[in-house]
Amino acid sequence: MAADSSTLRITPLHKTFIAQVEGVDWTAPISDAIIAEIQKAIDKYGVLVFRKANIDNETQVALTGRFGKLDFMPTVHIKGRFPHTPQIFDLSNLDERGNIILSTNRFLSMSMKGNQLWHADMQYHPHRDKYSILRGVEIPPPGMGGETEFADSRTAYEALSQGWKERVENMVINCSLIHNRRTGAPDLYKDVDPMKWSISRWKAVYPHEGSGRKNLYVTSYGYKIDGMSVEESQKIIGELIAHGTQPQFVYKLSWNNPGDMIMWDNTAVWHRALDDSKFQHKFKRDMRRTNTLDDGPHGWGENDPNNNWRVQVPKDPYAHEKIVPKAAPADLLTAVKVAV
Numbered sequence: 409m410a411a412d413s414s415t416l417r418i419t420p421l422h423k424t425f426i427a428q429v430e431g432v433d434w435t436a437p438i439s440d441a442i443i444a445e446i447q448k449a450i451d452k453y454g455v456l457v458f459r460k461a462n463i464d465n466e467t468q469v470a471l472t473g474r475f476g477k478l479d480f481m482p483t484v485h486i487k488g489r490f491p492h493t494p495q496i497f498d499l500s501n502l503d504e505r506g507n508i509i510l511s512t513n514r515f516l517s518m519s520m521k522g523n524q525l526w527h528a529d530m531q532y533h534p535h536r537d538k539y540s541i542l543r544g545v546e547i548p549p550p551g552m553g554g555e556t557e558f559a560d561s562r563t564a565y566e567a568l569s570q571g572w573k574e575r576v577e578n579m580v581i582n583c584s585l586i587h588n589r590r591t592g593a594p595d596l597y598k599d600v601d602p603m604k605w606s607i608s609r610w611k612a613v614y615p616h617e618g619s620g621r622k623n624l625y626v627t628s629y630g631y632k633i634d635g636m637s638v639e640e641s642q643k644i645i646g647e648l649i650a651h652g653t654q655p656q657f658v659y660k661l662s663w664n665n666p667g668d669m670i671m672w673d674n675t676a677v678w679h680r681a682l683d684d685s686k687f688q689h690k691f692k693r694d695m696r697r698t699n700t701l702d703d704g705p706h707g708w709g710e711n712d713p714n715n716n717w718r719v720q721v722p723k724d725p726y727a728h729e730k731i732v733p734k735a736a737p738a739d740l741l742t743a744v745k746v747a748v
Contacts, residue, residue, distance in 0.1 A: 425560040426455040451618030454676035462667035476700030497697040521592030525628035528674040532585040534711030538702035546694035548687035559678040564652035565624040579612040583629040598728040609710040617704040
């Protein structure tokens, strides 16, 4: 028998957002009433925690699809472990064979650093994601890191001064995956101009569809603000992110058990993975995410809905290290020979 919505117990974990949900029987069909209760809760809290859900890939994909059209993982130098289930975003530290990725895999290790910066999933695409569901299949031992932090970007917007609210109201930001990855690991894509690659355009502020509250949509993907230099843009973006990640807006969530699952609304919160140095090349962290596209009134932002491109980046993220110096002038070569 499908679970009834009256069995749900919702416990706030922070004074302004994030809640733990209990009472869902994941072994039974999930009724429309349960989905409606979860929808109501995610609209209010922005982040929901389900401990010991212990569902499989197929159930996760089906559950996510109850909340919108599924997105699929873009392949950017990474094949992933689930090539036949592209709806699963493989966010683990494991290779295609399920082995821990060693530090010698330079690109994968450095690329994941971008996930440790504050972001909203897929903001670097023209059609953004709304809901994310992340499941911890295998987690590091206690005390070895791997937590996920969330920031309440709706309350952060409301806490802005009136002057800042007027300043950001119509601000448009050019967003880039290259910029995020290079910020996390400066040796990636060095000297590449992000504006010559995949750029999505989003306002700094949008109304949140589920609550009617305004949301500060400014993250580490933000590269350049229309009408400003990159330097000026980065200063403003940095100030806004610093404002939105003050302690009163942030909650650090620990993964307590294998099978724990988190759902969040990318149009209401920011998130980031915390420092992976303790576990990255020692313990498995098998994380699998599914996402829905945002088909609401702001799902395409300032982008063309008739041009649904997927992100493109340079094939060689280290091209700058392979530049061969130009040949020395003939007269200089002669002078060197004479000197010898």
